[in-house]
Amino acid sequence: HLLRLLKKMSENLNISGDSELFTNLVIEFNEATVKHFDFEEALLEKLNYEHLDEHKQEHERILQQLAEVSMSTTFESEKAPSEFVDILCDWFEQHLNEEDTQYFNTIKESFIQVL
DSSP states (O other), X not given: OHHHXXXXXXXXXXXXXXXXXXXXXXXXXXXXXHHHHHHHHHXXXXXXXXXXXXXXXXXXXXXXXXXXXXXXXXXXXXHHHHHHHHHHHXXXXXXXXXXXXXXXHHHHHHHHHHO
């Protein structure tokens, strides 16, 4: 869902005069991020992930940054929405590659034990 929203935001960067649409997508992205993190944390808790507290702290840090960037983005400038999307894409890639890969083995081992 997050990737779909990023794609939608990117596709709507060049629609002049429709900052309301872009703003609504930003709000939807923020809400989807919270839901994603809640789901991820619940899963990791069930799996007794040993670094869950640190992972939750990282989620809190990201949500704070997301809120700050969302609030500081002004949609009057043509550059602001594209910069915002760039920040989100960079964040998504970094979080997936650095943070989420740390717990993939925990999930994999859990599913192997079930089989």
